[in-house]
Amino acid sequence: QVQVVESGGGVVQPGTSLRLSCAASGFTLTNHDMHWVRQVPGKGLEWLTAISHGTSNKYYAQSVRGRFTISRDSSKNTLYLEMNSLRAEDTAVYYCAQQYLALDNWGQGTLVTVSS
Amino acid sequence: QSVLTQPPSVSAAPGQKVTISCSGSNSNVGNNNVDWYQQLPGTAPKLLIYADNKRPSGIPDRFSGSKSGTSATLGITGLQTGDEADYYCGAWDSSLDVGVFGGGTKLTVL
Numbered sequence: 001q002v003q004v005v006e007s008g009g010g011v012v013q014p015g016t017s018l019r020l021s022c023a024a025s026g027f028t029l030t031n032h033d034m035h036w037v038r039q040v041p042g043k044g045l046e047w048l049t050a051i052s053h054g055t056s057n058k059y060y061a062q063s064v065r066g067r068f069t070i071s072r073d074s075s076k077n078t079l080y081l082e083m084n085s086l087r088a089e090d091t092a093v094y095y096c097a098q099q100y101l102a103l104d105n106w107g108q109g110t111l112v113t114v115s116s
Numbered sequence: 117q118s119v120l121t122q123p124p125s126v127s128a129a130p131g132q133k134v135t136i137s138c139s140g141s142n143s144n145v146g147n148n149n150v151d152w153y154q155q156l157p158g159t160a161p162k163l164l165i166y167a168d169n170k171r172p173s174g175i176p177d178r179f180s181g182s183k184s185g186t187s188a189t190l191g192i193t194g195l196q197t198g199d200e201a202d203y204y205c206g207a208w209d210s211s212l213d214v215g216v217f218g219g220g221t222k223l224t225v226l
Contacts, residue, residue, distance in 0.1 A: 035215065037161075044118065045153075045161065045204050047215030059213050095160060102151035102166035103206070109160055 002026035002105050004079075004096050009110030016086055020110060022079035022096030029077045033099040036070060036081045038092040039109070046092075049081070050099075086114045119144060120205050122218035129226050132195050136221045138188040138205030144216055148208045150188040152181055155202045155220075164203070165190060195225050 008020040022034070035050040049060045049070040058070055069082040079096050093109040121139040128134040138150060152165035163172055165181035168188065180191045188205055205218040 037215075037217075044202075044220040045155075045206075045217045047206070047217055050215065059215075061214050062212075101170070101172055102149070102163050103153070103161070104163050104166075104172065106160040106162070 002098065004098055004105055004107040006094060006096055006107040006110040009094065009112045011113045011115060012086055013116050014087055014114055017082070017084045018086060018112060020081040020083070020094055020096075020112070022081075022107060024077045024079065024098070027098065028074075029072055029079060030074045034070075034072065034079045035097045035099060035103060036068075036079075037095045037097060037103070037106075038090075039095070040092045048094075051079070083112070086112075088114050090114050118219040119209065119216035120207065120218035122203075122205060122221045124219070125222045125224065127224040127226055128195055130195050130197060133191065133193045134195060134223065135192075136190040136203050136205075136223070138190070138218050140186050140188075140207060140216070142186060143211035144186075144207040144209040145183065145188055145205075146186040148210060150181070150183055151206045152179075152188075152190045153204045153206060155204065157201070161204065192223070197225050199223060200225050 003025045005023045033052050036048040051070045067085050071080045091114050095109045097103040098105040149167040153161040154164045155161045168183040169181040178193045182189050202220045204220045209216045
């Protein structure tokens with residue numbers, strides 16, 4: 001059963017860092033492009049970043065470029081999102097998603113709240 | 117302001133048909149696959165349509181997708197109360213090398 005499970009969310013202060021994890025099961029992470037998408041509660045989806053399966057090319061939305069970093073650990077079959085210099089506007093539910101046909105498999109999301 | 121433009125809301129009666137539009141540009145909708153996602157209240161998005169008009173396994177044929185130029189459309193026939201959800205279109209933008217979503221459309225089945 002293909003599944004991704006996010007973790008690592010919580011309440012943090014502005015300017016600090018946080019690392020989210022996305023544990024994959026039922027498939028090999030490195031065989032798929034993987035994405036992070038976030039959603040401010042009550043608002044729409046915002047694509048953040050992706051890592052390609054073969055070349056490990058990384059792509060970032062302008063809103064997070066230079067602050068967020070996507071990476072993966074093949075030995076742990078886990079995707080990461082390192083978030084630095086967090087701002088109040090980064091408060092959202094963060095989803096990871098596996099790309100197969102499109103963004104086929106999404107996790108349940110992890111809530112990040114940036115507040116002093 | 118989303119790169120892809122969707123109507124904020126649509127509504128129709130049970131059993132009826134509804135369409136949701138998604139407008140973009142040549143760098144995204146016009147030259148890349150458009151996908152549609154359904155997000156039921158309190159849940160993660162779910163892939164509904166991929167590559168403009170294809171349905172993943174398990175998605176009923178009441179859901180359909182089409183595209184013409186820089187606009188795509190999601191159609192839902194035989195509306196059910198369980199279809200009440202937010203619907204998002206998504207695509208890759210080749211000029212910016214980023215993923216883009218529409219702002220989402222809330223479907224109400226009256």
